[in-house]
Amino acid sequence: AVTPAWRSVSPMSVGRRHLNTTILPDGQILVTGGSAAPGFDEPAGAVLFAELWNPATERWTPLASHSRYRGYHSTALLLPDARVLIAGGGHPNPPGGVAENNAEIFSPPYLFKGARPAITAAPTVLRYGQPFVVETSPAGGIAAVTLVRLSSVTHAFNENQRINALSFTGSGSTLTVTPPANA
Secondary structure, three states: OOOOHHHHOOOOOOOOEOOEEEEOOOOOEEEEOOEOOOOOOOHHHEOOEEEEEEOOOOEEEEEEEOOOOOOOOEEEEEOOOOOEEEEEOOOOOOOOOOOOOOEEEEOOHHHHOOOOOEEEEOOOOOOOOOOEEEEEEOOOOOOOEEEEOOOOEEOOEEOOOOEEEEEEEEEOOEEEEEOOOOO
8 A cells, every 4th residue: 555645744733623824934834723622613622832834844843822712713814024913713603602803913933033134125016937126135145035925714724825936046135036937
């Protein structure tokens, strides 16, 4: 028998349903919320800590916890400053439960690894396959450039977010970046 590829990687530390996944700009996947209890959208089994999937190492890393249950009616969105908005959860009219009409901001580990480059100029419109220039400082320390599509999240499912690793060259404070050739 052939072992499926998905069985050869490490599992999350806790199985959970109704979780949210967010693609981060460094290519890792942030998992937040969910329930480990049997049954549909069960706050009694709330998993409050986040986990980070690293596709390079094929390993999960447990991270900080949020303070409220984030289940079936929750969302997680990558913000322009590279933090993640985590909101909602539970049922909007829960019989005997609590609606989570609130939000938290999660700061992924990459935000604590020293100074981040600052983009000082960039185009507002890109054309497929047409290189564009980004002014940043310092350009020399940049190891990767990614283009992350905005999210569209509903009912613990992000059906819209995508990431593209882009080729680029750097000189001084200028990056010349090439977007994908087509959609």
